[in-house]
Amino acid sequence: MNAAATLPPFSAVIVAAGKGLRAGQPLPKQFAVWRGKPVLRHSAEALAGAGAARIVVAIPEGADAAAQAALTGIDGLTLVTGGATRQESVRLALEALEAEPRPLVLIHDAARPDLPGDVIARLLAALSAYPGAIPVLPVVDSMIRADGDLMAGNARREELRRVQTPQAFRYADILAAHRSWQGASDAGDDAQVLRAAGHSVSLVDGDERLKKLTFAEDFMADTPSPLAxxxxxxxxxxxxxxxxxxxxxxxxxxxxxxxxxxxxxxxxxxxxxxxxxxxxxxxxxxxxxxxxxxxxxxxxxxxxxxxxxxxxxxxxxxxxxxxxxxxxxxxxxxxxxxxxxxxxxxxxxxxxxxxxxxxxxxxxxxxxxxxxxxxxxxxxxxxxxx
Missing domain, CATH: 3.30.1330.50 (2-C-methyl-D-erythritol 2,4-cyclodiphosphate synthase)
Incomplete structure (x- = not known):
């Protein structure tokens, strides 16, 4: 049986509207090649393969041709021009889903191209009890608080988690939360937007494979080393x-x-x-x-x-x-x-x-x-x- 057939109906948003300047690529990192494909395509294929009914991709202004080239052949995609911040880009993408909404939605950063199917399954399962769920990993190193270049005090790593995407939500709740946001649209992620609207967010196990591509070294590591x-x-x-x-x-x-x-x-x-x-x-x-x-x-x-x-x-x-x-x-x-x-x-x-x-x-x-x-x-x- 196809694993996607066992998952509840869901749509997806891929946030790919950033400039990706730190990655040192000749074009925004979401369109750069990683493991033989554009970074963006990896996420789109994973979400489509998991059964996403619709996928809305938020892209930079003027990047339609690059996005279409990266995503050619993948069905059920809609491109929207993103906003000035990540939060604005997500809201615009969520609103593009409103005409044909599914009960659940995954919001994923294109810069995390290695998306395991079992993480998707854990997130969607958690939405049966909570309006939101995010994948997290434990912090294994000792943590401190910093005051500029000086150590300011200890931080309790037992209370800290590394947050990844995709983040999963009941569609109606996350759309309403974005629309009701007050002040500057500078939330670090969508879980913060949902919590600000008074909702609970469940934590599920993430995966080290969901590493975010950020620096030039992340792409260099993808270059095959000489055979041993x-x-x-x-x-x-x-x-x-x-x-x-x-x-x-x-x-x-x-x-x-x-x-x-x-x-x-x-x-x-x-x-x-x-x-x-x-x-x-x-x-x-x-x-x-x-x-x-x-x-x-x-x-x-x-x-x-x-x-x-x-x-x-x-x-x-x-x-x-x-x-x-x-x-x-x-x-x-x-x-x-x-x-x-x-x-x-x-x-x-x-x-x-x-x-x-x-x-x-x-x-x-x-x-x-x-x-x-x-x-x-x-x-x-x-x-x-x-």
Whole structure:
């Protein structure tokens, strides 16, 4: 069953009429992108998904195009131009609901985009006994009263709560409370407006996810940090030929044939290089050491490995481990495997237990099975430093 179907009928107001100057964004923060969407859209989608029959959004003067772009595709929305204060914006939005009122209304700040459905459910449930309800969190730090830059005295944190939105009300009561407000329209929130009209406000459990986006750092925290671990793979093939030296993993092996290629054709090291380059998204071995470049003719592949490690280091990563498999019928790899591990670890700048060298055959199938060449496949992990 849809969870929204179990909630009583309600409408919603989203307050998005502020300038959001402290957030350091190139446009008001409610229209800035957060987690891939405009901040305002997160709240509108959450309220619509919870079953809000109508949603009125109070926006800054002249921001219709930005609001419509942020909210495109969401049904049941009405835009109103907000007032000079938050309180005035809410009153204007509540009055826009009067033509088709629902018994209950949620009033939510757009700057709190991560809106859990269970908070909505708790708020609406509380309205069966009270005309208003707000989500709150306990104060866990010691509290004081301040006199400018000086400590003026203690404050009892047991009596204090952190107040969030949305705040929930019986529609008729909150509309009447706003209309009957006396004096400057500078109430901090709508619960204060309701209490000033003589009504009780219930407290329900809030949620840390309802954090208000206020400063530039709140948007920077949304920027994905570099992955802690990255993985790359590499694969290479070289043919066996008469008159060539056979180098595998930086170790020269006596054999009737060697591997042919532009460099020393060390198929194992080439696979490792591609795995490292792949893990740090730096292309492939051909991008850095093209076979058409004469300077790499006969070059030792150890230089390629050292270059790949340097690129990974510059990207902020260290080698985690390398796992290499050589695929051939001959020569036998096992007698040389430990020497290969030691040399590969030396080139990578890691301990030997971070390097694995294995070998297999293709059961005499394919070019490797016919002894025409050697293939290698490698996997490398990079670990973010710091």
């Amino acid at each position: 671990i990255r993985v790359g793979t590499g694969f290479d093939v070289h043919r066996l030929a008469d008159g060539e030296e056979l180098w595998l993993c930086g170790v020269k092996i006596e054999h009737t044939q060697g591997l042919a290629g532009h460099s020393d054709a060390d198929v194992g090291l080439h696979a490792v290089v591609d795995a490292i380059l792949g893990a740090c998204a730096k292309g492939d071995i051909g991008d850095h050491f093209p076979p058409t470049d004469p300077q790499w003719k006969g070059a030792a592949s150890s230089a390629f490995v050292e270059h790949a490690v340097k690129l990974a280091t510059e990207a902020g990563y260290a080698i985690g481990n390398v796992d290499l498999t050589l695929i051939c019928e001959a020569p036998k790899i096992k007698p040389h495997r430990e020497a290969m591990r030691v040399r590969l670890a030396e080139l990578l700048g890691v301990e030997c237990d971070q390097v694995s060298v294995k070998a297999t055959t293709t059961e005499r199938l394919g070019f490797a099975g016919r002894g025409e060449g050697i293939a290698a496949q490698a996997a490398a992990t990079l670990v973010r430093k710091g």
